[in-house]
Amino acid sequence: MKTSKKGIDLILSFEGFSSKPYLDAAGIPTIGYGNTYYPGGKKVTMKDASISKDKGEEIFAAVLPVYEKIVMNKIKVSLTQNQFDALVSHTYNTGGSDTLFSLINKNASDDSIRNWFTTKYITSGGKVLKGLIRRRKAEADFYFSK
Numbered sequence: 001m002k003t004s005k006k007g008i009d010l011i012l013s014f015e016g017f018s019s020k021p022y023l024d025a026a027g028i029p030t031i032g033y034g035n036t037y038y039p040g041g042k043k044v045t046m047k048d049a050s051i052s053k054d055k056g057e058e059i060f061a062a063v064l065p066v067y068e069k070i071v072m073n074k075i076k077v078s079l080t081q082n083q084f085d086a087l088v089s090h091t092y093n094t095g096g097s098d099t100l101f102s103l104i105n106k107n108a109s110d111d112s113i114r115n116w117f118t119t120k121y122i123t124s125g126g127k128v129l130k131g132l133i134r135r136r137k138a139e140a141d142f143y144f145s146k
Contacts, residue, residue, distance in 0.1 A: 003068060007085025010142055011092055012060070014135045019050045025124035032056030034092070035063060067091045074101040086117075086143035093135065094121045114140045 003011075015034035021044055024030045029044040032051055037043045039062035051059070071087045074096065079087070083104075090100070097120065103113050117140035122132040 001068065001072060001079070001081070001084045003064060003085050003088045004081050007081075007088060007142075008064075010085065010138065011064075011089045014089070014093070014131070014138070017053060017056050019052065019056070021046050021048045025127075025129060027125065031059075033060040035059050037063070039063060064088070064092070067096075070096045074098070074105075076105045077107065079104075080146075082145050083143050086139045089135075089142070090117070090121070090139050097121065110144065114144065117143065 012033055017033055018031060021029050021031045023046070024034075024036070028036050029046050029048075030036050031044045031048060033056050035044060035056075038059060067088050068084075070091050071084060075087065087100075087104075090097070100113075100116055100120070103116055118133075118136050120136075122128055122136055124132065
């Protein structure tokens with residue numbers, strides 16, 4: 001599966017764009033649309049040159065398949081497009097969660113999955129972040145949308 005335009009829009013709406021490297025909430029150098037590394041694996045550093053929006057889109061497009069592959073390799077049940085997109089968004093932001101993947105593979109109740117989505121991975125640097133709460137709710141809503 002590939003992430004749909006709606007799924008990409010979901011990710012980009014939360015990531016936003018930065019032409020210059022910055023430290024994310026966890027103190028990790030980040031550039032473009034939430035990228036902590038470039039295609040090929042080189043990590044972003046605070047000394048990196050600024051990039052254009054086009055270059056940011058190019059990096060995002062090159063890196064996104066890494067996260068799609070994680071979801072495809074970890075999920076053993078069939079997914080709707082929206083479910084796949086929500087999981088790719090979550091994985092793009094967090095690196096993925098074996099617990100979440102396990103709940104889905106075990107056909108856990110919708111309530112269990114929604115509760116997990118909305119109560120985990122909402123902190124960075126030990127602090128609960130409103131932006132992560134909003135993102136997890138949006139991902140859960142997207143996951144359960146028809």
